[in-house]
Amino acid sequence: MSWISLDPGESRGGLESALARVLAIGTYASMALVAIGLVLFVAGGGSPLDAGPPLSLATLGADLLAGRPADFLWLGILGVVGTPALRVTGALIGFWRGGERRMALIALLILVVVGVGVVAGLVTG
Amino acid sequence: MDVALLMVVGGVAAGVFGSLLGLGGGLLIVPLLTIGFNLPLREAVAVSLVCVIVTSSAAAGVYLERRQANLRLGMTLELFTAMGAIAGGLVAFLLDERVLAGLFAAVLVYVALTMARGQRAAPDVEAPTDALAEDGSLPDPGVADRHVRAAPDHPMGAVERLPAGLAGSVLAGIVSALLGVGGGIVKVPVMHLVMGVPLRIATATSNLMIGITASASAIVYLLRGGIDVYAAAPTAVGVFLGATIGARLAGRVHVRLLRLLFVAVLLFTAFEMAQRAVTGA
Numbered sequence: 312m313s314w315i316s317l318d319p320g321e322s323r324g325g326l327e328s329a330l331a332r333v334l335a336i337g338t339y340a341s342m343a344l345v346a347i348g349l350v351l352f353v354a355g356g357g358s359p360l361d362a363g364p365p366l367s368l369a370t371l372g373a374d375l376l377a378g379r380p381a382d383f384l385w386l387g388i389l390g391v392v393g394t395p396a397l398r399v400t401g402a403l404i405g406f407w408r409g410g411e412r413r414m415a416l417i418a419l420l421i422l423v424v425v426g427v428g429v430v431a432g433l434v435t436g
Numbered sequence: 437m438d439v440a441l442l443m444v445v446g447g448v449a450a451g452v453f454g455s456l457l458g459l460g461g462g463l464l465i466v467p468l469l470t471i472g473f474n475l476p477l478r479e480a481v482a483v484s485l486v487c488v489i490v491t492s493s494a495a496a497g498v499y500l501e502r503r504q505a506n507l508r509l510g511m512t513l514e515l516f517t518a519m520g521a522i523a524g525g526l527v528a529f530l531l532d533e534r535v536l537a538g539l540f541a542a543v544l545v546y547v548a549l550t551m552a553r554g555q556r557a558a559p560d561v562e563a564p565t566d567a568l569a570e571d572g573s574l575p576d577p578g579v580a581d582r583h584v585r586a587a588p589d590h591p592m593g594a595v596e597r598l599p600a601g602l603a604g605s606v607l608a609g610i611v612s613a614l615l616g617v618g619g620g621i622v623k624v625p626v627m628h629l630v631m632g633v634p635l636r637i638a639t640a641t642s643n644l645m646i647g648i649t650a651s652a653s654a655i656v657y658l659l660r661g662g663i664d665v666y667a668a669a670p671t672a673v674g675v676f677l678g679a680t681i682g683a684r685l686a687g688r689v690h691v692r693l694l695r696l697l698f699v700a701v702l703l704f705t706a707f708e709m710a711q712r713a714v715t716g717a
Binding site (some may be wrong): 330332334337338339341342346349352353358359360361362363364366381384385387392394395396402414417424425427429433435436 | 439440443490496497508511522525648650651654660669673676
């Protein structure tokens with residue numbers, strides 16, 4: 312399969328740098344949220360062995376403003392889980408703009424598979 | 437308070453060990469949470485997946501910036517690891533925890549034996565320095581590195597035997613989702629030995645792929661209520677800090693001794709997990 316070259320000279324440096332930034336910002340921002348939530352949680356006397364509340368997207372924003380630790384934690388965890396998909400989305404845009412239709416299609420298919428995971432989780436959950 | 441602190445400390449230890457030895461955190465985090473904190477195995481796997489994504493994303497950014505990870509190869513393979521991960525994530529909820537514990541014990545023994553064999557075969561080889569990102573990120577497939585270290589690097593060119601690589605990627609995704617590990621123990625040998633990818637590129641590319649692989653199965657766990665944020669938060673923070681510390685310590689620690697100690701820890705943990713598999717306790 313000659314269309315995947317191992318020669319780093321053929322890579323698009325700009326795209327890779329941009330994706331590296333997406334990963335770094337996503338990871339550090341998410342971990343900052345988790346750390347804030349953890350401090351609030353511990354300060355409130357919580358124990359990690361208590362059963363955590365389920366994710367509620369409907370109330371996430373309002374609860375964040377109210378300073379509920381669990382919602383900081385959930386937002387951070389969602390950020391962690393979503394960062395790789397954000398990287399793939401960035402790659403999709405980069406490949407499409409660069410005229411690499413095959414790689415753009417692969418990126419799109421990865422997002423479709425992740426979407427299938429969301430549906431599977433919702434249906435079986 | 438005490439339990440949260442203990443989880444952070446446990447996470448730090450897992451992060452430091454993993455970073456120094458080039459191991460994925462999952463092999464350490466799952467036993468830490470199940471044996472140390474008595475969490476159900478499936479819940480520990482879900483927490484571990486979150487931790488694996490954190491460390492992989494941070495490391496993958498560095499590998500991409502340095503052009504060590506091959507973006508095209510990684511994305512092509514991760515399409516298939518993601519498929520495997522979703523299948524594994526769904527299957528994980530169907531399997532008895534005792535079966536999962538048995539599988540985990542088998543993987544721990546495999547990794548311990550691989551490390552011990554590498555110790556004997558290449559006593560002067562330290563943990564791969566290229567697997568330790570300067571920003572403190574934790575690479576996953578160091579054990580796989582040692583597994584394939586004897587194989588010569590191939591010259592740059594097109595990848596070979598892509599269909600076999602795609603099949604191996606599906607398997608890596610299933611293993612990752614079932615056991616909460618990065619899957620580098622499958623991906624790096626497949627890329628290097630089967631597809632002819634140079635070892636450094638295989639290691640870095642595997643790390644890049646871990647993020648979306650673990651993310652695909654983590655989504656399934658999350659939507660099925662399998663992730664407990666209270667347990668995930670201190671562990672993830674600890675592993676993140678530990679990986680950072682580990683990267684700073686790299687080169688100052690006697691890795692050969694550390695590896696021997698680690699083999700003993702892995703074998704002990706495998707025994708504990710095997711006991712759970714047999715007794716269900």
